[in-house]
Amino acid sequence: MKKIYTIAMISVLLGAGSCKKDSDFLNVPPKSVVPTDVVFSDPALVLSVLGDLYNRVYDFSSLDNMDLYPENSDKKNVAGWTTFADFGESFPSDNGLYSIVQNRSWSYDTWSTWNYPYVRDLNLFIDNVTASTKLVPADKSRFLAEGRFLRASYYFEIVKRMGGVPLITKTLTYDNSGNVVGLQFPRSKESDIYDFVISEAEAIKGLLPSDPTEKSRATKAAALAMEARAALYAGSIAKYGATTPQVSLPGGEVGIPASMAPGYYTKGLNAAKEIISGSAGGYKLYQVLPNLSDNFAAIFLDKSSVNQESIWVEDFKALAGKVHSFTTNDQPYSVSDEASDAGRLDPSLNLVQSFEKLDNTFAPIATKDGSGNPIYYADQQDPFAGRDARLAGTVMLPHFFWKTAYIDIWGGYLLANGNIISSDDATHYAALPGSTTQIQVVGKDGPTPTGEVLRTQTGFYVRKYLDPTTGSGRRGRQSDVNFIRYRYGEVLLNAAEAAYELGQTGDAALYMNQVRARAGLTTPLAAGDITFDRIVHERRAELSFEGHVLFDMKRWRIANKVWDGNPESLVDLTSNIASATKRNTQPWGLYPYKYYNPGNPNDGKWVFREVLPSNVTGVLNFRIGNYYSQISDAIISANPKIIRQPNQ
Amino acid sequence: MEIKFHHIAIFTLMLASASCKLDNVKPPSxxxxxxxxxxxxxxxxxxxxxxxxxxxxxxxxxxxxxxxxxxxxxxxxxxxxxxxxxxxxxxxxxxxxxxxxxxxxxxxxxxxxxxxxxxxxxxPYYMIRNTQLAAASGNITAKFSIEKDITDATAKNIQTVSLFVNKTQFVSPADHAAQVDLDGAAIVDPANVSLSVAIPKFTVTQNYVFARVGIRIAGVEDMIFSPVVKLSY
Structure with missing residues (x-):
């Protein structure tokens, strides 16, 4: 009887336990997903969503690997340093990437991007912040402005590469009807996209903080810097597009009418002036270290609040998961932290010689005197003396002190009879004539006659962005130097160019001279000295290895002249250095040799020779169809309203 | 059932014969x-x-x-x-x-x-006619006439005419051993143009070269060429 009672009780309890409503039982809130309305009620959670959107900002040059986001398939599995290579400005000392200097031309789809998933996520973010009711107004307006900033920033990136694209500013929803016509949008005019970027920047600048210490999130200055650059690009496409009439489409999807140029230049100049006047915060040129070259290099290394030059950066943090291997890949071979990671990005002589002398004139690096005899230099750095301080700030010259030691760049012994004794590795010794002692006959950093990889093959290493912190070259630690997207130096040059194009050469000289004085070029340029060639040169000297060269050459419509598909001879290399349209199709090197001639006063001195690295077999050829990257057939098939690029 | 060798053999044969179906897509032909x-x-x-x-x-x-x-x-x-x-x-x-x-x-x-x-x-904007290429006394000489075929408002000027010489049959601006240019403005008589360039030296000596002449038209990316000719000397 007692047993029955127990069983009955258990059954009743069990039965009662099942008396929940079915819908309640199935309707369990998931623990692994945070619903939208919860996310957009808490500023910390919104910031984490925004952090993802910031991470997906698409840069042309990027210090880390670019394969984090599958949408950007054009950069998939590409190491960060390769995005700084190419264009005749450097040589890739890496077996897998000689294609950069061996290909005859860039394919039409190089540099293309079509990342509409990112645009959709940005639009969704803007919609969700707008719909949120629990955020305080200050947070809400800043988040909204940041979302719009990132969206404009991506549209700027896409218009630089593709021209006019469908301008999607709201989230599109598919209704499962099988009919997608409502989701197919034609390409907007190229000028419409630039107008969108400019108007968005104008609209949000007041909603963003004016704080020079805020670098990794959008600020008023970042919006204005983007506006200035975008307006300048649009203005130059309008003005110089006239020289390449083939690069246009009848509907304006590619190409901007010349009549719009002054308007864009004015907008660009005004936006730059707003930063220069200090209304967006106290930005100024970085002038901290007494050595001007070290000072220039430190712009890219100093992450403290002392650096009031950088405006918007991609930040990294060592030992915290966000690092990049730029230093690992490009550090000097002889001082490398890793046995097989070094020296990949070698600046070319083309770039090195373009830095002007302190008297504002241009000259090749002197290797021979007036009568054709070699010049003997007592010090390896002598040939580069008396030049723009940015040279030694951008490029590691031979016998540069890096971290713990002097780098060791020399190509071998030059004998009195003109023969060269060298080897394929510094540890492979050889004997000099008249001796049987085996000694080192080539620099530990190369350049070797056999073109050994990971050592320099041009006689130079890159210095910009290379991190001198202990351990920065180790694969385990890597580097956390940040990548500067916008900085005050560029803003000044943008202002100078816009002012020049508007005929205000006096102002142009004023802006440009500030940047030049910081580099040790203390003789100011007069208003009459400012020419198109000067503008082009100044941007190259100041902004090389910062991801500008391709887009600058494109917007000035001189890319097909600079990379014209013809081999670059030594005469081509050393003549017309000041010319904006100078050929730059093959990266040359400058090899130092130790002169061996006992008893001769020049014994032990250095002789320099221009050398085209043996692996440079290709010639850069920028075709008319490269001005705007290809829109793939898959995209055109999915949306027949998209029209093809010119010349493709 | 005991598994015998012939069971395995038959099974393998059956598997193999099952895979003997033809591919259902024909190659382009x-x-x-x-x-x-x-x-x-x-x-x-x-x-x-x-x-x-x-x-x-x-x-x-x-x-x-x-x-x-x-x-x-x-x-x-x-x-x-x-x-x-x-x-x-x-x-x-x-x-x-x-x-x-x-x-x-x-x-x-x-x-x-x-x-x-x-x-x-x-x-074409232009045609190269009556091309005569010859190798003589260490030079490659080209004689040809230029015919302007588009003369309406869309006509374009000649930027340069060039003679290209190469050691293989691929002869182009990107692939040549010797080249000589003549500026379009310097052409006196389009019906009678001549260009000459020294025969280039090759690492491995050969007694022939390939050559052709091309016209670069102002504002047009691609050049137009005469047929490639093999010249022995």
Missing amino acids: VTLKGQLMYKGTPIGVEYNQVPFQLYQTGYKGNTPITGTFDQDGNYSVLTFNGTYKFTIPGGQGPFQWKELPSGGRDTVNITLNGDQTVNIEVT
Whole structure:
């Protein structure tokens, strides 16, 4: 009887336990997903969503690997340093990437991007912040402005590469009807996209903080810097597009009418002036270290609040998961932290010689005197003396002190009879004539006659962005130097160019001279000295290895002249250095040799020779169809309203 | 049941015979080929630089078969029977391609039913006629006349004429051992142009070179060439 009672009780309890409503039982809130309305009620959670959107900002040059986001398939599995290579400005000392200097031309789809998933996520973010009711107004307006900033920033990136694209500013929803016509949008005019970027920047600048210490999130200055650059690009496409009439489409999807140029230049100049006047915060040129070259290099290394030059950066943090291997890949071979990671990005002589002398004139690096005899230099750095301080700030010259030691760049012994004794590795010794002692006959950093990889093959290493912190070259630690997207130096040059194009050469000289004085070029340029060639040169000297060269050459419509598909001879290399349209199709090197001639006063001195690295077999050829990257057939098939690029 | 050797053998045979079905997709087998022509004369272009597109109608999507012309203006495509439209993308080639009044590029309809040769008729800006290439006393000399074929408002000037010499049969601005240019403005008599360049030295001595002359037209990316000639000396 007692047993029955127990069983009955258990059954009743069990039965009662099942008396929940079915819908309640199935309707369990998931623990692994945070619903939208919860996310957009808490500023910390919104910031984490925004952090993802910031991470997906698409840069042309990027210090880390670019394969984090599958949408950007054009950069998939590409190491960060390769995005700084190419264009005749450097040589890739890496077996897998000689294609950069061996290909005859860039394919039409190089540099293309079509990342509409990112645009959709940005639009969704803007919609969700707008719909949120629990955020305080200050947070809400800043988040909204940041979302719009990132969206404009991506549209700027896409218009630089593709021209006019469908301008999607709201989230599109598919209704499962099988009919997608409502989701197919034609390409907007190229000028419409630039107008969108400019108007968005104008609209949000007041909603963003004016704080020079805020670098990794959008600020008023970042919006204005983007506006200035975008307006300048649009203005130059309008003005110089006239020289390449083939690069246009009848509907304006590619190409901007010349009549719009002054308007864009004015907008660009005004936006730059707003930063220069200090209304967006106290930005100024970085002038901290007494050595001007070290000072220039430190712009890219100093992450403290002392650096009031950088405006918007991609930040990294060592030992915290966000690092990049730029230093690992490009550090000097002889001082490398890793046995097989070094020296990949070698600046070319083309770039090195373009830095002007302190008297504002241009000259090749002197290797021979007036009568054709070699010049003997007592010090390896002598040939580069008396030049723009940015040279030694951008490029590691031979016998540069890096971290713990002097780098060791020399190509071998030059004998009195003109023969060269060298080897394929510094540890492979050889004997000099008249001796049987085996000694080192080539620099530990190369350049070797056999073109050994990971050592320099041009006689130079890159210095910009290379991190001198202990351990920065180790694969385990890597580097956390940040990548500067916008900085005050560029803003000044943008202002100078816009002012020049508007005929205000006096102002142009004023802006440009500030940047030049910081580099040790203390003789100011007069208003009459400012020419198109000067503008082009100044941007190259100041902004090389910062991801500008391709887009600058494109917007000035001189890319097909600079990379014209013809081999670059030594005469081509050393003549017309000041010319904006100078050929730059093959990266040359400058090899130092130790002169061996006992008893001769020049014994032990250095002789320099221009050398085209043996692996440079290709010639850069920028075709008319490269001005705007290809829109793939898959995209055109999915949306027949998209029209093809010119010349493709 | 005890598994015997013949069981395994039979099983293997059955498996093997089950896989003996034919593939259900035939490989492309129909050749479409032809040459760029102007009134019966072939047009020479730079190798791998002038593309064409071949659209097959009646399928989902709009992805063309793309290819490029050889340096003597030849093209060939291995494909299937069907109806195709042939076109050349805008701005490509040293010639004019008919534009439709609606703004698009004209297309050539091609119905393939077996191998076929379709020559592509275009209107070049210039033609190089009566080319005489000769090797004599250490020089390659070219004599030719230039014929202007487009004289209306869309006519373009000559930027340069060039003589290219190479050790292999690929002769182009990107691939040559010797080159000499003559500025378009310096041409006195288009009916009688001559260029001369020293025979280049090669690492491995050979007693022949390949040469041809080309015209670069102002504002046009691709050059037009005379046929490649092998010159022995």
